[in-house]
Amino acid sequence: MAATVSFIFRILIGGVFLIAGLAKISDPVRFLFTLREFQLVPGMIERFLAVYLPWLEFILGLFIILGLLHRTSSLILACLNTVFTLAILSVIIRGIEVDCGCFGLLADILKLPDMADMKAVIRNIIFIGMCLYIFFAKRTLLSLDNYRQWNRSV
Helix, strand or coil, X not given: CHHHHHHHHHHHHHHHHHHHXXXXXXXXXXXXXXXXXXXXXXXXXXXXHHHHHHHHHHHHHHHHHHCCCHHHHHHHHHXXXXXXXXXXXXXXXXXXXXXXXXXXXXXXXXXXXXXXXXXXXXXHHHHHHXXXXXXXXXXXCCCHHHHHHHHHHC
């Protein structure tokens, strides 16, 4: 049962970050402007994050879906979601209304709510929980990591 839940969480979390990464990769300038609205990091770091953070999300999402280094990837995503949650809480506390930029243009196209608000905080906490479940689960279904382990034992 735990392996099945882990697999379902892998597909959900992996899919979310794969899509979110692609949406931001397609428009890094828009993501840069969103990062600037948060007013958290200097300009040079904003530019670095605008280019490389979406690729990291995409790669981690892909790895989790494939089950390749899925435990490490899920732990990194849990840490990233913690940082994202703290960033959202900081703009809420400072009274800054901002689009969180989580899903880039996809949020506009699909009319998804994408504000940096308490709903986003709750969503991120759920994502953190799912990532930690994946990390601590002893087994998962249909993963390249399982295939590699099985292949070594044969």
